Amino acid sequence: MAKKRSEVADIDRTIYDITDSEEGFEKLDAGLTPEIVEEISRRKDEPQWMLDFRLKSLETYHRMSNPTWGPSIAGLDMDNIVTYVKPNTDQSATWDEVPDDIKNTFERLGIPEAERSYLAGVGAQYDSELVYHNMQDTASKLGIVYSGIEEALHEPRWEALIREKFMTLIPPTDHKFAALHGAVWSGGSFVYVPAGTKLDFPLQSYFRLNAKGAGQFEHTLIIVEDDADLHFIEGCSAPKYNVANLHAGAVELFVGKRAHLRYSTIENWSKNMYNLNTKRARVDDEGEIEWISGSFG
Incomplete structure (x- = not known):
């Protein structure tokens, strides 16, 4: 029986190290200033x-010391990190409209092949912006x-x-890089599952x-919400460079x-x-979370 690529033994690191041209991309200056935020x-x-939240988070970041726990971050200099990069495209709900170089990258990584065969919805982020997002009608009709x-944030119901x-499970005062996230966060996913709603197929977001x-x-x-059920999958990857890159996302699960x-x-x-990255969950009475996490490089 033929093996599938999803088996750990078959993962080829080189597919993640392919880089694309940054021609036409928009970049802010490196470093951290109120003007950048x-x-x-x-x-x-x-x-x-x-905006007020971001600026207050930036003040918190500058006040706090680097964490003393975890591995050394001596090689990370935020003065050399660009916190916002916009690819040469806007978000699309049609895969054909995504630029070929970005589309080819996600194709190599299995997106949207996985969407066609298994998933109820897919979001794909490239650098600082979502470039593709789509959800099947079966999920949206359930009120998800x-x-x-x-x-x-631009919908009054969901903005409230x-x-x-937002950042109540992971407040900016939690540690220096939570504060950094609060100041410069960009992109990501919002999922709301109404009470009593159960989705049989996963949703997935992928960040490149x-x-x-x-x-x-x-x-x-x-x-x-109460009595609801969801499976959500996230994937992340980046190519190999000879300079430092930084991933400081946040995941809040209610x-x-x-x-x-x-x-x-x-x-x-x-x-x-x-x-x-910082991830945290709050689970109410008789609720349940299965947390499956893996990384390799």
């Missing part, structure tokens, strides 16, 4: 409260919301919920960092009473990547 917020057309978190939940010397700071916010969430994540980082 304000420009990120302006590009996202965010509500004022989010799966979108980019920035897109949801995001404001209530291509730019050299850059950071990726996506935010995942998942809310599974699981209601008697609800069930299966959260699966696989990360494929190269040796030059500082992976300073």
Whole structure:
């Protein structure tokens, strides 16, 4: 019987090390200043409260010391990290509209092959922006919301919920790189599953960092209401470079009473990547979470 590529023994690291041209990409200056944070917020057309949140997080970042726990981060210099890179495309719900170089990268990584065969919805982020997002009608008809978190911020119903939940499980005061995330976060996923709703097939988001010397700071916010059930899959990867790259995303998972969430994540980082991701969940009475995490590089 033929093996499938998903078996660990068959994973070929070289498919993750293929790089694409950055021609036509928009980059902000490296480093961390209020002007950079304000420009990120302006590009996202965010509500004022989010800009205020970013600027306060930046102040917190500058006040805090580097964490003393975990591996050495002596080689990470934020003055040399670009915190926002926009690829040469806007978000699309049609795979054919994605530029060929970006599309080819995701094709090599199994997206959207997985969408066609198994998934109820897929989001794909390239550097700092979502480039593709789609969800099957079967999921949306159940009342499930799966979108980019920035897109949801422009919907009054979801903006209020995001404001209530955003960075409450992982406050910027948690550690220096949580504060960094609060200041410069970009892209990510918003999922809302109504009470009593059960989705038989997973949703998946995939985050690809291509730019050299850059950071990726996506935010995942998942809310599974009482008696609901969801399986959510995240994947991350980046090519190998001879300079430092940074991944400092955040994942916040809210699981209601008697609800069930299966959260699966696989990360494929190269040796030059500082992976300073923070993930946290809150599970209500009789709720359940299955947390499956794996990484290799």
